Amino acid sequence: MSILTLIKLDFKRKREIFLDDGSNLSVLRMLFTDGTSANIFYRLASSCSKHKILSPLALIFQHINRIYNGCTIGVKSSAGAGFVLxxxxxxxxxxxxxxxxNITIESGVVIGAEKGLSPELGNDVFIGAGAKVIGKVIIGDNVKIGANAVVVKDVPSNCTALGVPATARLNK
Known part of the structure; x- marks a missing residue:
């Protein structure tokens, strides 16, 4: 999928999350929120990292994202369409x-490796503010991870993970 297509699908999903009325003023407000620029810089960095000649540019976009938006997203991480910060x-x-x-991430979230092993997130995942997902864990589809939860074990599909360490409960 092309970078422009991914950005367009990210915008479409963010618009669905943020806006109810679809007015032009609301679209402008959405476009100028901090998460939108973070998404764009991430997509640019990720795209550039796939081409050896552009890899220095990828690191520049990553650095700009860190300074301008306060987030660090690895240039080789992969996110499907509908990624929303x-x-x-x-x-x-x-x-x-x-x-x-359709991954939605709130502020202060850490998704990190442990001993070189990283998490894998399914589709339609929401991660609440301050949550941590650490190590070789698999997060299923349609999962919600609560604010400040610390996930160190797999979370099956259609569950909500809460607590420290997080425990999964089936969504009703």
């Missing part, structure tokens, strides 16, 4: 993390 400040995502479609 609601508030990017404090977000850290390891380079080897693989994320499916």
């Amino acid at each position: 609601m508030h990017p400040v404090g977000v850290v995502i390891n380079s080897s993390v693989k994320m499916g479609r």
Whole structure:
């Protein structure tokens, strides 16, 4: 999928999350929120990292994202279409993390490796503010991770993970 297509799908999903009325003023407000620029810089960095000649540019985009938006997202991490950073400040995502479609991340989230092993996120995952997902864990589809939860074990599909360490409960 091309970078422009991914950015367009990210915008479409963010618009669905943020806006009810669809007015032009609301679209402008959405476009100028901090999470939107973080998404764009991430997509640019990720795209550039796939081409050896552009890899220095990828690191520049990553650095700009860190300074301008306060987040660090590894250039080799992968996120499917519909990736939304609601508030990017404090977000850290390891380079080897693989994320499916429609991932929504709040502020202060860390998705990191442990001993070189990184999490894999399914589709339609929401991660609340301050949550941590660490190590070789698999997060299923349609999962919600609560604010400040610390996930160190797999979370099956259709569950909500809460607590420290997080325990999964089936969604009703």
